[in-house]
Amino acid sequence: MNPTVRLAHFSDIHVTAPSCSWRLRDWFNKRMSAWLNLRVLGRGKHFRHTDRILLALREELAERNFHRVLFSGDATAMGFEEEVRRAAELLGVDTKEQLPGLAVPGNHDYCTAAARRSGHFERHFAPWQDGARVADEIYPFAQRVGPVWLVGVNSATANRWAWDARGQVGATQLERLEKLLASLEPGPRILVTHYPIWLADGTPEHAFHGLRDLDALVSVARRGGVVLWLHGHRHGSYHHAHSEHVPFPVICAGSATQSGCWSYSDYTLNGGHLRGVQRIFDERSGHFRDGRTFELDLPI
Ligand SMILES: [Fe+2]
Numbered sequence: 001m002n003p004t005v006r007l008a009h010f011s012d013i014h015v016t017a018p019s020c021s022w023r024l025r026d027w028f029n030k031r032m033s034a035w036l037n038l039r040v041l042g043r044g045k046h047f048r049h050t051d052r053i054l055l056a057l058r059e060e061l062a063e064r065n066f067h068r069v070l071f072s073g074d075a076t077a078m079g080f081e082e083e084v085r086r087a088a089e090l091l092g093v094d095t096k097e098q099l100p101g102l103a104v105p106g107n108h109d110y111c112t113a114a115a116r117r118s119g120h121f122e123r124h125f126a127p128w129q130d131g132a133r134v135a136d137e138i139y140p141f142a143q144r145v146g147p148v149w150l151v152g153v154n155s156a157t158a159n160r161w162a163w164d165a166r167g168q169v170g171a172t173q174l175e176r177l178e179k180l181l182a183s184l185e186p187g188p189r190i191l192v193t194h195y196p197i198w199l200a201d202g203t204p205e206h207a208f209h210g211l212r213d214l215d216a217l218v219s220v221a222r223r224g225g226v227v228l229w230l231h232g233h234r235h236g237s238y239h240h241a242h243s244e245h246v247p248f249p250v251i252c253a254g255s256a257t258q259s260g261c262w263s264y265s266d267y268t269l270n271g272g273h274l275r276g277v278q279r280i281f282d283e284r285s286g287h288f289r290d291g292r293t294f295e296l297d298l299p300i
């Protein structure tokens with residue numbers, strides 16, 4: 001088994017679609033504030049190069065000898081099916097040329113309770129949700145790549161209020177995660193989810209932007225031998241080495257498409273060593289170039 005594993009990790013692409021199926025109830029739920037944010041308050045212009053960047057990303061994924069693509073959520077701006085479909089198409093999720101992938105949703109993909117229940121994300125990203133699972137439930141699921149296990153955990157929920165961007169894994173998924181981690185054959189476990197443990201400066205997430213059951217998820221991850229936590233949600237890229245608080249490193253990919261943040265992460269794993277390269281989109285050339293590099297030791 002080849003000990004070197006190459007992974008591409010990107011997040012928070014926030015794809016929009018030219019026309020979306022608005023329902024009457026959408027004018028009274030979180031979708032309305034998401035739309036105002038996007039169209040009136042100027043969030044949309046920060047994502048104006050999304051199509052171009054995703055095209056460049058696909059070229060990168062084809063050229064840089066990756067074994068797997070990891071997407072940690074927020075495919076859409078407002079959780080409409082048209083947006084999810086478009087995001088999956090732009091990424092080539094269901095094409096023969098595309099690499100195998102792992103995808104989990106973000107809070108924007110479950111913008112409303114109806115969006116969460118619809119299963120649009122799971123349907124359009126199904127090729128990137130293959131894996132071992134417990135009791136045929138979609139989440140969590142695990143994929144083997146060489147000696148490594150990649151474990152996708154759904155931490156997104158629908159929220160009622162405009163200011164609420166919290167997530168939750170939930171007690172039943174946590175139980176399944178505990179079982180899944182215990183049942184996998186030996187090998188380092190890498191957790192992929194939308195929500196962070198910390199912000200870039202090491203402080204906890206803000207009250208209405210974090211994971212409600214973060215402590216429980218960290219406990220299950222710790223007991224289950226997780227050696228690395230990969231996430232998005234925050235649009236700037238950063239990482240933390242392991243510490244006495246969390247015994248594994250944590251990496252935020254940031255947004256692949258937001259102006260100024262636009263980057264993805266390139267990882268080379270060799271045994272317990274990870275080399276990370278932030279690949280930054282260059283607006284002028286339309287290609288990605290190297291940004292910061294970092295080295296992390298995983299607790300293997
Ligand atoms: Fe996001």
Ligand SMILES: [Fe+2]
Nearest residue numbers: 074106107233
């Ligand atoms: Fe998010």
